[in-house]
Amino acid sequence: MIQDASDDLPPSKTRGHYHIREGGGDMAIKVNLDVLMAQKKKGLTELAKEVDITQANLSILKNNKAKAVRFSTLESICKALDCQPGDILVYEDED
Numbered sequence: 508m509i510q511d512a513s514d515d516l517p518p519s520k521t522r523g524h525y526h527i528r529e530g531g532g533d534m535a536i537k538v539n540l541d542v543l544m545a546q547k548k549k550g551l552t553e554l555a556k557e558v559d560i561t562q563a564n565l566s567i568l569k570n571n572k573a574k575a576v577r578f579s580t581l582e583s584i585c586k587a588l589d590c591q592p593g594d595i596l597v598y599e600d601e602d
Contacts (some may be wrong), residue, residue, distance in 0.1 A: 537597050540569040540584070547588050558586040 530535050544554060551569070555562045560580060581592055
């Protein structure tokens with residue numbers, strides 16, 4: 508049986524079709540959402556409504572504070588910004 512990645516998370520962090528987990532520490536995966544939003548001239552409020560995510564959770568993602576994001580959320584963001592997942596997520600090796 509495949510376990511849902513959100514099974515070990517508190518219910519307050521799971522809402523609707525998206526999930527964002529906050530955490531500490533730097534990760535090699537970076538989120539370029541702020542750059543794309545500026546290029547597409549979309550504000551946080553507008554994108555949050557289009558993606559059906561809270562402004563607070565979108566801000567966590569935009570500011571590289573998220574530890575996880577559901578593919579359905581990534582898909583909605585890509586649709587709203589007319590982009591590819593690789594435009595949003597980049598791997599930056601810290602070595």
